[in-house]
Amino acid sequence: MERYFDEAIETASREEILEIQNRGLRDVVKRVWDNVPYYRKKMEAKGVTPEDIKGREDLHKLPFLTKDDLREAYPYGLMARPVKDCVRIQSTSGTTGRRVVAFYTQNDLDMWERCCARALTAAGCTPDDVVQVSYGYGLFTGGAGLHGGSHKVGSLTLPMSSGNTDRQIQFMTDLGATIICCTPSYAAYLAESIHERGVRDQIRLKAGIFGAEAWTEEMRQSIQERLGIKAYDIYGLTEISGPGVSFECSCQNGMHINEDNFIAETIDPKTGEPVPYGEKGELVFTSFTKEAFPLIRYRTKDICILTEEKCECGRTFIRMTKPLGRSDDMLIVKGVNVFPSQIETVLMNQGYPANYEIVVTRENNSDAIEVKVEMTQEMFSDSISEVAGREKKLVAALKAMLGIYCKVRLVAPKSIVRSEGKAKRVIDKRNLYKG
Ligand code: DLL
Secondary structure, three states: OOOOHHHHHOOOOOHHHHHHHHHHHHHHHHHHHHHHHHHHHHHHHHOOHHOOOOOOHHHHHOOOOOHHHHHOOOOOOOOOHHHOOOOOOOOOOOOOOOOOEEEOOHHHHHHHHHHHHHHHHHHOOOOOEEEOOOOOOOHHHHHHHHHHHOOOOOOEEEEEOOOOOHHHHHHHHHHHOOOEEEHHHHHHHHHHHHHOOOOOHHHHOEEEEEEOOOOHHHHHHHHOOOOOOOOEEEEEEEEHEEEEEEEEOOOOOOEEEEEEEEEEEOOOOOOOOOOOOOOOEEEEEOOOOOOOOOOOOOOEEEEEEEEOOOOOOOOOOOOOOOOOOOOOOEEEEOOEEHHHHHHHHHHHHHHOOOEEEEEEEEOOOOOEEEEEEEEEOOOOOOOOHHHHHHHHHHHHHHHHHHOOOOEEEEOOOOOOOOOOOOOOOOEEEOOOOOO
């Protein structure tokens, strides 16, 4: 039984979905105007009132919100409901500047968990499944979101949180977990650990729901093969609720946005002008059903492409590609735009595991980039010339992909620190960004 395939909504006609969004937009603009002086001031500065907003076609008239606004209004300045109506906060993992805190009423939690339940259902989850939630619990939204979604579906939920890999594998084998939810980098690490312990034949996993950080198609293939599962992408951000803003179906061809709660647009990050479906742009969300912390035109900084093309699964919600980079974490090295995912693609194509570190430095006004790559046990060799040959090959492949020289240093298996949450792959010693 697919309890959280909301057929009437998820396969509604585009006209019906637009009608839901038009109504939702008018409602949220009015609520925010009445209850959030911070955003009302922004609207007034742009000379726009709720009467000017009839539907999606008027969205462009509304001001954007950014992380800076959230920091300025921290902690309570963007709430549309009093504290007494709220039951939960979650927060981003940011380590610099003020944290971002999001508030939830009970209805907000229900909506968020329903979105996660849809994601689980799309990955084949039913009440018969045993769902191991290995995202971090606590302020991070990963654990709480998938945990709530799994409860809604009615699956047996293992609230593991992240870390303690021995215990993860023990519960996974003892309880016969069938679905695992964690970051893709931790999934890769788990796969490696399972093989090392020789317990691959004792695991019952059939699917994994991986998100919260960038991962490539190559990494998907590798995780799928090593764990014998189907790996589904899931996207979301704390400000807009958490995981489940969008999710992959079995077609694995883009993530369906839960459009009965979120309006997605893409814009040119430089000009702020909307870009059409099918073209790359910065993703912007309006969460129109949230009660406590609704955000209007929130700029995610994630670059992606939206498509309205019909999906074979039958769902009519539009799809987004994986984030193709961030408008703010893209590296500019020697004037060239470098996305860490491009480097990962090269490494994985050449058979390296997804354990690497990108170090960017600047000396005498000249940028240098070094990629530290871990060898597998099979590749590991005492022969200096063999290692040098491998490094040379990677340098050439990276040059072909990026157009610039990257120094490559192959390091021994297991020498790069594993992440239990989001992997920190880039160390930019130039400190070009503040806050
Ligand atoms: O990472 C929510 C989440 C938890 C999503 C578990 C999926 C699974 P934040 O910590 O606020 O929230 O980080 C949000 O992470 O703007 C993206 O840049 C990135 N991100 C999230 N999902 C994906 C994904 C959670 N599937 C930020 N692929 C977002 C690539 C992702 N990047």
